[in-house]
Amino acid sequence: VLKPIRVPNPEQLHTCMDDAEGFTKVNTLEWYARFDDAEPAPVMPAEAPASGLRCEGGNACPEDGIWWTPARTDSRQPFQKGDIMPAFHDSSYGATIWYRDANPRDQ
Incomplete structure (x- = not known):
C-alpha cells in the first residue's frame, strides 16, 4: 500500500545517534523495502455491498x-x-x- 508513495531517493533516516550506528544509505533502503517481499495482501472486493x-x-x-x-x-x-x-x-x-x-x- 505504501510503496507507491515512498520517497524515490531517500536520504538516511537518522544519523545522529550517540550510542548506536544509526542508519546508513544501505539499511535505510532495507528499512523502506522491509515489506516488499511479504505475502501479498488479500484482494478486497471492488465495492462493498450497500x-x-x-x-x-x-x-x-x-x-x-x-x-x-x-x-x-x-x-x-x-x-x-x-x-x-x-x-x-x-x-x-x-x-x-x-x-x-x-x-x-x-x-
Whole structure:
C-alpha cells in the first residue's frame, strides 16, 4: 500500500545517534523495502455491498425508508428501493450523501 508513495531517493533516516550506528544509505533502503517481499495482501472486493444506511446522490436507493442529507436543509423524505437519490451539486456542503433515518418520526 505504501510503496507507491515512498520517497524515490531517500536520504538516511537518522544519523545522529550517540550510542548506536544509526542508519546508513544501505539499511535505510532495507528499512523502506522491509515489506516488499511479504505475502501479498488479500484482494478486497471492488465495492462493498450497500448497508442500507448510507447512499450517495445519483445512486439507486438501497432500502425503503425516510432519508435525509446534510447537503440540503429540510431534506427528510421517503424513498423506495431503486429510486435514484438526488444529488445537489450546488450545495456548499460538498457531496450529497443520504442517510436512512433509523427512527423515522411522523411526517
